[in-house]
Amino acid sequence: MYIVIEKIELPDKTRGKWDFLDRLEEGQCIAVETEQEAMRVRDALRHRGYKYTVKKMIDAYRVWKL
Numbered sequence: 001m002y003i004v005i006e007k008i009e010l011p012d013k014t015r016g017k018w019d020f021l022d023r024l025e026e027g028q029c030i031a032v033e034t035e036q037e038a039m040r041v042r043d044a045l046r047h048r049g050y051k052y053t054v055k056k057m058i059d060a061y062r063v064w065k066l
Contacts, residue, residue: 018044024065031060038063 021044024030032038038054038061045052051066 018048021045021048021050021065026065029062029064031057031062033060035061037061 018041021041030041032041035056041063042052042054045063045065053064053066055062055064
């Protein structure tokens with residue numbers, strides 16, 4: 001049995017994992033430990049339409065928002 005409920009508004013979008021990238025300023029970077037994490041950050045930036053660069057440093061991978 002199904003219940004049909006009408007005229008219910010959709011809730012606002014909940015906060016996403018990568019929403020903080022929108023507040024990141026140009027030239028700021030994020031340091032992560034693994035290449036896989038760096039690629040996730042890169043993909044999130046690309047999905048939002050930002051330019052980026054990824055560099056492997058001695059202590060971490062760094063992803064800059066350009």
